[in-house]
Amino acid sequence: xxxxxxxxxxPGEPAAATEQKQRRARRKEARPGELVDAAxxxxxxxxxxxxxxxxxxxxxxxxxxxxxxxxxSKEELFKAVVRETIAGRFGEWNDELTRFEGNSAELLRYxxxxxxxxxxxxxxxxxxxxxxxxxxxxxxxxxxxxxxxIGPGHDLLRRVLxxxxxxxxxxxxxMEYAVYSLIAPMIFLLMWKxxxxxxxPPSQQLDPVEFxxxxxxxLLGGMLVNPAARST
Amino acid sequence: xxxxxxxxxxPGEPAAATEQKQRRARRKEARPGELVDAAxxxxxxxxxxxxxxxxxxxxxxxxxxxxxxxxxSKEELFKAVVRETIAGRFGEWNDELTRFEGNSAELLRYxxxxxxxxxxxxxxxxxxxxxxxxxxxxxxxxxxxxxxxIGPGHDLLRRVLxxxxxxxxxxxxxMEYAVYSLIAPMIFLLMWKxxxxxxxPPSQQLDPVEFxxxxxxxLLGGMLVNPAARST
Amino acid sequence: xxxxxxxxxxPGEPAAATEQKQRRARRKEARPGELVDAAxxxxxxxxxxxxxxxxxxxxxxxxxxxxxxxxxSKEELFKAVVRETIAGRFGEWNDELTRFEGNSAELLRYxxxxxxxxxxxxxxxxxxxxxxxxxxxxxxxxxxxxxxxIGPGHDLLRRVLxxxxxxxxxxxxxMEYAVYSLIAPMIFLLMWKxxxxxxxPPSQQLDPVEFxxxxxxxLLGGMLVNPAARST
Amino acid sequence: xxxxxxxxxxPGEPAAATEQKQRRARRKEARPGELVDAAxxxxxxxxxxxxxxxxxxxxxxxxxxxxxxxxxSKEELFKAVVRETIAGRFGEWNDELTRFEGNSAELLRYxxxxxxxxxxxxxxxxxxxxxxxxxxxxxxxxxxxxxxxIGPGHDLLRRVLxxxxxxxxxxxxxMEYAVYSLIAPMIFLLMWKxxxxxxxPPSQQLDPVEFxxxxxxxLLGGMLVNPAARST
DNA sequence: TATGAATGAGCCTTCATTCAT
DNA sequence: CATGAATGAAGGCTCATTCAT
Numbered sequence: 001x002x003x004x005x006x007x008x009x010x011p012g013e014p015a016a017a018t019e020q021k022q023r024r025a026r027r028k029e030a031r032p033g034e035l036v037d038a039a040x041x042x043x044x045x046x047x048x049x050x051x052x053x054x055x056x057x058x059x060x061x062x063x064x065x066x067x068x069x070x071x072x073s074k075e076e077l078f079k080a081v082v083r084e085t086i087a088g089r090f091g092e093w094n095d096e097l098t099r100f101e102g103n104s105a106e107l108l109r110y111x112x113x114x115x116x117x118x119x120x121x122x123x124x125x126x127x128x129x130x131x132x133x134x135x136x137x138x139x140x141x142x143x144x145x146x147x148x149x150i151g152p153g154h155d156l157l158r159r160v161l162x163x164x165x166x167x168x169x170x171x172x173x174x175m176e177y178a179v180y181s182l183i184a185p186m187i188f189l190l191m192w193k194x195x196x197x198x199x200x201p202p203s204q205q206l207d208p209v210e211f212x213x214x215x216x217x218x219l220l221g222g223m224l225v226n227p228a229a230r231s232t
Numbered sequence: 233x234x235x236x237x238x239x240x241x242x243p244g245e246p247a248a249a250t251e252q253k254q255r256r257a258r259r260k261e262a263r264p265g266e267l268v269d270a271a272x273x274x275x276x277x278x279x280x281x282x283x284x285x286x287x288x289x290x291x292x293x294x295x296x297x298x299x300x301x302x303x304x305s306k307e308e309l310f311k312a313v314v315r316e317t318i319a320g321r322f323g324e325w326n327d328e329l330t331r332f333e334g335n336s337a338e339l340l341r342y343x344x345x346x347x348x349x350x351x352x353x354x355x356x357x358x359x360x361x362x363x364x365x366x367x368x369x370x371x372x373x374x375x376x377x378x379x380x381x382i383g384p385g386h387d388l389l390r391r392v393l394x395x396x397x398x399x400x401x402x403x404x405x406x407m408e409y410a411v412y413s414l415i416a417p418m419i420f421l422l423m424w425k426x427x428x429x430x431x432x433p434p435s436q437q438l439d440p441v442e443f444x445x446x447x448x449x450x451l452l453g454g455m456l457v458n459p460a461a462r463s464t
Numbered sequence: 465x466x467x468x469x470x471x472x473x474x475p476g477e478p479a480a481a482t483e484q485k486q487r488r489a490r491r492k493e494a495r496p497g498e499l500v501d502a503a504x505x506x507x508x509x510x511x512x513x514x515x516x517x518x519x520x521x522x523x524x525x526x527x528x529x530x531x532x533x534x535x536x537s538k539e540e541l542f543k544a545v546v547r548e549t550i551a552g553r554f555g556e557w558n559d560e561l562t563r564f565e566g567n568s569a570e571l572l573r574y575x576x577x578x579x580x581x582x583x584x585x586x587x588x589x590x591x592x593x594x595x596x597x598x599x600x601x602x603x604x605x606x607x608x609x610x611x612x613x614i615g616p617g618h619d620l621l622r623r624v625l626x627x628x629x630x631x632x633x634x635x636x637x638x639m640e641y642a643v644y645s646l647i648a649p650m651i652f653l654l655m656w657k658x659x660x661x662x663x664x665p666p667s668q669q670l671d672p673v674e675f676x677x678x679x680x681x682x683l684l685g686g687m688l689v690n691p692a693a694r695s696t
Numbered sequence: 697x698x699x700x701x702x703x704x705x706x707p708g709e710p711a712a713a714t715e716q717k718q719r720r721a722r723r724k725e726a727r728p729g730e731l732v733d734a735a736x737x738x739x740x741x742x743x744x745x746x747x748x749x750x751x752x753x754x755x756x757x758x759x760x761x762x763x764x765x766x767x768x769s770k771e772e773l774f775k776a777v778v779r780e781t782i783a784g785r786f787g788e789w790n791d792e793l794t795r796f797e798g799n800s801a802e803l804l805r806y807x808x809x810x811x812x813x814x815x816x817x818x819x820x821x822x823x824x825x826x827x828x829x830x831x832x833x834x835x836x837x838x839x840x841x842x843x844x845x846i847g848p849g850h851d852l853l854r855r856v857l858x859x860x861x862x863x864x865x866x867x868x869x870x871m872e873y874a875v876y877s878l879i880a881p882m883i884f885l886l887m888w889k890x891x892x893x894x895x896x897p898p899s900q901q902l903d904p905v906e907f908x909x910x911x912x913x914x915l916l917g918g919m920l921v922n923p924a925a926r927s928t
Numbered sequence: 929t930a931t932g933a934a935t936g937a938g939c940c941t942t943c944a945t946t947c948a949t
Numbered sequence: 950c951a952t953g954a955a956t957g958a959a960g961g962c963t964c965a966t967t968c969a970t
Contacts (some may be wrong), residue, residue: 142427685916
């Protein structure tokens with residue numbers, strides 16, 4: 001859609017004008033994205049209701065009117081934020097899982113740390129906090145999130161556990177509950193990071209990576225057939 | 233404070249008038265509670281910003297003006313809701329812990345289930361979800377919550393773990409992380425119940441009691457010195 | 465209406481009860497006055513709109529409901545304040561004028577100082593400030609004030625000037641303007657005292673008595689037939 | 697600030713567009729002024745508290761929201777009214793005083809009449825009345841008024857009197873009191889015009905110009921070294 | 929397309945007034 | 950008579966949304 005900048009200019013066309021058009025066009029196409037980024041940051045920081053569209057527009061470097069050119073309402077902006085931000089990276093993740101060659105305990109640990117690096121510690125974590133906070137007001141969004149994120153994530157974790165059981169590494173587990181036992185610390189870390197952490201005294205601060213390590217170890221204690229022999 | 237109802241009425245005193253006064257007095261004393269109850273329900277359902285004080289008043293069966301007779305602002309009403317809902321039940325809990333005679337695995341399981349019965353499945357859970365959702369907007373509330381709930385809960389769980397280690401039931405644990413491993417499923421259950429659960433397909437629904445059971449079992453696997461011998 | 469306290473008690477009547485009734489009755493009769501006093505003070509200090517009836521009631525030591533037992537509305541309370549506070553002291557003043565034996569310059573000076581002592585420096589001055597401030601909102605009150613205070617005061621001053629002219633002490637004066645030349649400093653002192661004075665630096669503070677003296681001297685310079693010979 | 701209308705338009709520039717922009721710009725620039733004018737009229741007529749911002753906006757031909765686009769609060773609107781209305785014209789006045797060539801009696805008379813024409817009979821007088829009425833509620837405004845108006849006016853009058861004394865026209869005067877003797881009739885006229893006058897019977901009406909004339913004559917009687925020789 | 933001035937519905941809050949007790 | 954809890958009609962102010970330019 002954007003004109004390929006490597007393409008040679010049509011002969012006779014004034015270069016400057018073309019370049020300007022290009023830049024404007026590129027800018028125009030970037031607009032929604034910039035607005036979504038700005039909105040994401042502000043929604044995460046202050047919540048949906050407390051974020052003013054003026055602020056979003058200002059942060060995106062456009063006027064308030066322009067925002068409504070791209071999003072018909074604040075609610076639609078919010079929905080767009082959720083939709084745009086949730087990039088389905090589960091395909092890639094599933095592939096990694098398939099290719100993984102270590103034991104299942106290592107895989108599980110890898111998955112959890114991987115989640116932290118790719119989601120938990122990035123801005124993407126804000127979106128989950130946001131969705132959970134506003135789910136009551138936006139059931140549609142919550143359902144969308146469930147379908148696009150929770151569901152696939154759930155499936156992926158189920159695959160990991162199944163792999164462990166199939167390979168005789170994990171004891172027979174009640175799949176659903178075990179999956180949620182893995183989701184729980186992630187949700188917890190998200191909410192903690194975005195809500196209580198700023199108010200906790202240093203003594204109760206949490207190093208997420210260490211916590212994940214510790215948590216996985218504890219859970220593996222209950223999952224592994226032979227905990228004593230575990231390598232991780 | 234209220235006249236002792238066991239006290240016989242002064243002879244000659246008209247019983248009707250006394251009763252009326254009592255009802256009036258009771259009414260006045262009941263108002264804040266009724267308002268807090270109404271506010272709790274609405275805040276949990278719609279969030280702080282989306283809840284209108286008119287609605288709260290209407291639900292409590294009074295006029296808008298009356299609400300401001302008891303709470304100087306919407307924000308103070310919110311704080312009152314938080315305070316009232318999470319009235320420290322930790323004293324009682326700590327006593328139970330002290331008196332508990334079973335082994336530490338049983339105690340841990342008891343604690344988690346107890347939490348669900350007293351907090352998780354009651355309206356109090358909604359307020360925690362709300363506090364975490366709105367923490368950014370109400371740092372004061374978040375700090376209060378941290379001090380009144382998170383802190384004491386943290387301490388209580390630490391005592392449980394310490395008991396297990398002292399009695400040689402639990403392996404040496406990194407205390408902080410282990411505590412958060414117990415807190416995590418509770419926070420998760422809270423958030424889940426109040427945000428995603430209504431949108432999940434039946435296949436992904438979660439029975440909280442069973443989940444707690446399962447989660448505790450897994451964690452105990454990692455905590456107990458002798459997992460095989462565990463009674464629960 | 466109030467039982468004469470000197471009247472011997474009716475035989476057989478319990479003294480205590482009677483006394484209580486008396487006190488309550490006396491108190492009841494005093495209520496309107498106490499309310500008017502409280503209202504005067506607050507109206508003068510804060511203006512009509514900014515004075516809350518709660519405050520008036522509280523200052524008078526009664527409940528808000530009681531206030532409305534005596535005055536049907538805040539406006540009526542205001543009117544009552546003006547009516548009650550403006551005690552016609554012009555009869556007495558006119559008598560003094562008639563009996564005055566000094567020369568007219570002395571009489572004029574006496575009148576002005578007398579006004580300051582009896583009105584200007586007392587709480588009564590507040591009422592004039594109040595009436596002038598709120599005249600736009602209460603034309604009825606302004607008319608009443610004009611009739612009860614301005615008019616009589618005007619007449620009294622006219623008599624003084626006429627006396628001076630009749631006795632050949634004052635030059636022929638344009639009566640209306642001359643009267644207002646005497647009223648002007650009084651109005652000025654009132655407004656000054658109640659509005660700007662608190663904001664003026666010490667260098668611009670004003671000693672009212674000295675100012676009246678100075679002002680009268682200047683005016684007499686223009687009024688007296690023989691200024692050089694004036695004794696005051 | 698506005699583009700010089702005498703400047704010829706750049707050749708080729710579309711006149712219509714320019715004019716439109718100008719009109720739009722002028723409109724935006726005119727808004728605060730229109731609002732201040734509307735507010736001035738209503739504040740003077742009804743007082744600060746009784747004036748509703750809706751009314752001000754309506755009178756200025758805009759919506760309530762627009763008003764808050766230009767003034768952050770009703771109070772700031774009021775302050776703006778005061779500032780705009782009494783924009784310091786003392787510089788001009790001081791110059792006139794310096795250039796004045798007549799005798800000091802004439803100068804004094806000129807000053808007083810000048811005040812009436814520029815302040816007393818204009819809308820600015822209403823604002824002074826308002827400031828004095830509401831001074832108790834707005835000490836900040838009162839202080840501002842004192843600094844911007846009372847102070848400079850005071851200084852100007854002092855200069856006039858000093859000039860008279862320096863030139864041997866005026867007798868030695870107690871400066872402060874004499875200055876206030878000149879301020880008093882102005883304050884009086886203001887208050888009178890805006891409060892009692894509408895309620896006075898015709899017999900007690902006051903022609904301000906004549907009153908000033910009369911008042912100045914009387915005061916000059918007390919000020920001049922040689923009253924008999926006075927030309928005015 | 930982009931702007932930003934304008935809008936107006938709606939919110940929180942106040943306070944004079946009422947009325948059951 | 951006195952109380953004070955309850956009321957509800959406004960009022961000031963915000964902010965998502967519109968639209969002329």
